[in-house]
Amino acid sequence: MIKKWRIVTFFVIILALAGVISQTVMGTAKGINLGLDLQGGFEVLYEVTPAEDGEELTDETMQATVSALNQRVNVLGVSQPNITIEGENRIRVQLAGVDNQQEARDLLSTQAELSFRDVDDNVRLTGQALQENGASVGFDQANNPVVTLSLKDANKFGQVTENILEEYNQPNNRLVVWLDYEEGDSFSEEVQKQDPKYLSAPQVNSPLYQQDIQIEGNFDVEEAEFLAEVLNSGSLPVDMEEIYSNSVSASLGEQAMDNTIFAGFIGIGLILAYMIAYYRFMGIIAAVTLSAYIYIVLLIFNWMQGVLTLPGIAALILGVGMAVDANIITYERVKEEIKSGKTILSAFKAGSRRSLSTILDANITTILAAGVLFYYGTSSVQGFAVMLIVSIVTSFLTAVFGSRLLLGLWVQSRIFNKKPRVFGVKENQIHESQ
Amino acid sequence: MNPSENKRSIPFVKHRKKFFTFSAVFFLAGIILLFTAGLNLGIDFQAGSKVEVLANDTLTAEEVEQQFASIGDGYEPDEITLAGDNNELAYASFIGTLSQDEIAEIQTYFGDQYGQQPTISTVSPQVGKELAQNALISVLIASIGIILYVTIRFEFWYGLASIAALMHDAFFIIVVFSIVQFEVNVPFIAAVLTIVGYSINDTIVTFDRIRENMSYEEEITSFDDLARVVDLSLNQTIVRSINTVLTVVFAAGAIFLFGGEAIRSFSFALVIGLVAGTYSSLFLASQLWLSWKWKSIQRNWNKPQKEDPEDMEPEV
Numbered sequence: 001m002i003k004k005w006r007i008v009t010f011f012v013i014i015l016a017l018a019g020v021i022s023q024t025v026m027g028t029a030k031g032i033n034l035g036l037d038l039q040g041g042f043e044v045l046y047e048v049t050p051a052e053d054g055e056e057l058t059d060e061t062m063q064a065t066v067s068a069l070n071q072r073v074n075v076l077g078v079s080q081p082n083i084t085i086e087g088e089n090r091i092r093v094q095l096a097g098v099d100n101q102q103e104a105r106d107l108l109s110t111q112a113e114l115s116f117r118d119v120d121d122n123v124r125l126t127g128q129a130l131q132e133n134g135a136s137v138g139f140d141q142a143n144n145p146v147v148t149l150s151l152k153d154a155n156k157f158g159q160v161t162e163n164i165l166e167e168y169n170q171p172n173n174r175l176v177v178w179l180d181y182e183e184g185d186s187f188s189e190e191v192q193k194q195d196p197k198y199l200s201a202p203q204v205n206s207p208l209y210q211q212d213i214q215i216e217g218n219f220d221v222e223e224a225e226f227l228a229e230v231l232n233s234g235s236l237p238v239d240m241e242e243i244y245s246n247s248v249s250a251s252l253g254e255q256a257m258d259n260t261i262f263a264g265f266i267g268i269g270l271i272l273a274y275m276i277a278y279y280r281f282m283g284i285i286a287a288v289t290l291s292a293y294i295y296i297v298l299l300i301f302n303w304m305q306g307v308l309t310l311p312g313i314a315a316l317i318l319g320v321g322m323a324v325d326a327n328i329i330t331y332e333r334v335k336e337e338i339k340s341g342k343t344i345l346s347a348f349k350a351g352s353r354r355s356l357s358t359i360l361d362a363n364i365t366t367i368l369a370a371g372v373l374f375y376y377g378t379s380s381v382q383g384f385a386v387m388l389i390v391s392i393v394t395s396f397l398t399a400v401f402g403s404r405l406l407l408g409l410w411v412q413s414r415i416f417n418k419k420p421r422v423f424g425v426k427e428n429q430i431h432e433s434q
Numbered sequence: 435m436n437p438s439e440n441k442r443s444i445p446f447v448k449h450r451k452k453f454f455t456f457s458a459v460f461f462l463a464g465i466i467l468l469f470t471a472g473l474n475l476g477i478d479f480q481a482g483s484k485v486e487v488l489a490n491d492t493l494t495a496e497e498v499e500q501q502f503a504s505i506g507d508g509y510e511p512d513e514i515t516l517a518g519d520n521n522e523l524a525y526a527s528f529i530g531t532l533s534q535d536e537i538a539e540i541q542t543y544f545g546d547q548y549g550q551q552p553t554i555s556t557v558s559p560q561v562g563k564e565l566a567q568n569a570l571i572s573v574l575i576a577s578i579g580i581i582l583y584v585t586i587r588f589e590f591w592y593g594l595a596s597i598a599a600l601m602h603d604a605f606f607i608i609v610v611f612s613i614v615q616f617e618v619n620v621p622f623i624a625a626v627l628t629i630v631g632y633s634i635n636d637t638i639v640t641f642d643r644i645r646e647n648m649s650y651e652e653e654i655t656s657f658d659d660l661a662r663v664v665d666l667s668l669n670q671t672i673v674r675s676i677n678t679v680l681t682v683v684f685a686a687g688a689i690f691l692f693g694g695e696a697i698r699s700f701s702f703a704l705v706i707g708l709v710a711g712t713y714s715s716l717f718l719a720s721q722l723w724l725s726w727k728w729k730s731i732q733r734n735w736n737k738p739q740k741e742d743p744e745d746m747e748p749e750v
Contacts, residue, residue, distance in 0.1 A: 037621075105534060242534075246555040259694030267688030271681045278677065310697055311624030314704065317689070318628045321682035322635060325674075328681075329639060332674045358642040361587055362635045365580050365596075369631060372576035373569075381569050384624050388631060 006413035010406060014288060021295050028295070031302045034096065035309030035383075036246070038257045041096035044108065045244035048089045051111065051237055057089055061237050069093060071233035072107050082307065086378060091240065094307075103226070109240060111180045112230040116160065119172045119187050119201075124160045127235050129153065135231040137224045140216060145224040147215045149231070158209030165204055176201040177215050179227070199227070260313060267317075268294070271324060279331050281422045285406050286327040286399075293323045293398040300390050311384035319391025322363065326399035330355040331423075338425045344418070348411040352404050363396050443669045447661040450721040457602065457718060464609035471612050476619035479563060483532040485511070486553040487524045487544055498524045505543045509536075523695060569623050573604070573630055580634060588645055591726045596637040599711075599719035603633040606710035607703050614702075621700040629707030632682070636675065636715040643667040644720065657728055664724050668716060679712040 036043055048065065050057050062085050073081040073095065082094040095104055116125035134150030151157050164173055176187050177199040190196040200217040219227070272290065276283035297316060301308065334351030342350065367389060374385035416422050420430060476484075487498060495514045502509040511526035532540070537554050545551040577597045584593030604626050611618055644667040654660050683705060690701035 263689040263692035267685035270684035369576040376572040
């Protein structure tokens, strides 16, 4: 008796699977964030030191730095900025798909600490006195761009200007505006240069009790906008030094991606063709479960908001290998059992059962290794490990349970009873058992 | 058991001395090579800067050099390599890191020249070295974990032999990279890790069959008994070993051939490692296990027999 309903169930599952995959695979694949190496963009690793000597670098300062960086990155309009703390004193910034890398670099690395000093470089007012989000770009009478700042307290600024007037005479009655003043910078040196480091040094002619002030620094519009943006996104509580940077041009990244996808299709096509040629009917089942494997890995990766990089693709390939391997181990075992003279049904059962422990041990050892890599690894090693764990678990589920379910439906329908050729076993290879 | 075993069966154990010799020679040659030729360390492991210029049509080294010279003084690449199907891609390496201003200048210049800003990477070597060091330590820790797991599930000697195979495979890739002098970069580390994963998987599958066949054995009384089990197991699993490695090589090979310049050395490492991984499972791991296991059985015979020697863990 052939149980037709099992075969019908098989086709229903296949059709449902094909329907879901074909409808959603493009969306899923497009929704995956691509790493720099596949999309273009750049990454910088900063070593962080406290802004002032003797201060300690706490978790809080690191967090504050990351959120300040995040705000600055938002200005650039990067869709998926990835800013992570690494170890104790490092911050990795990955910006994919940035058009203007120079601007992004400048924007990130400036400390954005504004200070008002006298001509002897003594601090009169710091960036703390600024109102949050109070900076904007305006124009003076001559239509030159200026940066307008709002202060928290008009009296304080009035006091400062009054002090300057009292202490200094012409022409030293200046209030010098610095961005990122560093120890050793001096006004008297910079004033002689063509392109001084300070922003501007206006003369104070009368006490200014006002909340809004203007900085006229011979800016062009872009410079003025840049300054307003960094002031608005807040100063960094730390000094950051670039210790590693890597930038990939978008076109190179795209080329790599296109080529890799094309190569991936060829590779998978070859695998499926080989499996079907060698394992016949079981190969077709393997093809179905492999397609499901690739789809599910992409889906999980999409949910996890993971970033796919070259090492990730390596892990995906290893996962394909292990999924194929699980299929091959099972099929070889089933073939052996058929050759030993068992009926198709009992050969299928024995083969699945005996191959399971092999597959399980092999998978667990590899997951163990991946787990250690994830725990101890950094950046790309960690990314590799995440993808590997996802791949192994998925490959195990699809190649063991998926394969078993689908193949089981056919075997148990009894349609293949006494047809070993379907499984790639010739009649003369079968040895009558016992 | 399986009566077909004698048909077309390959006597692996008979040739094991040759495999050992081959691997020992390879190992020595590899060490010498690493100390003399060394590795072509990429920018990730050396302080320097690398500019990748992508033009619309064919470039020559002189052209690139001239382009750099016309940016200004001091832009003399230490090395220029051309790549791409029509040499439209040029890598210019600088020893010593370029400053932000210099990077900006180069990017603007080539952006104007070819309409595409070049890719520029600068690095202080410590970061790449740390990554490699970190990966190495992780692999060592993982190895201990694997030995523990395999000792519990199988037996200590299986664990030790599988780690030997794993190290062999990782070392093999590194030596091959020293021979061909391909660039060693961060993706290369990922490739080595992938092979480590594959190697464990492959070895464990083979060992699983040895373990199973061992359980059918009444008693091991001679080396030939043990050798017979290993040969039988390897012959039973060889179709699977070859089919599996072939399919993975399809994937890695396709990426090597069609995957583009950027990941060529990465996929090359994968292909080499896969072949090494299969070789080591068949010819090294199993044979090492055979030798060690036989010695430990003999040792147990020589010991005063207190308990059932079969289940005793060998002490090292």
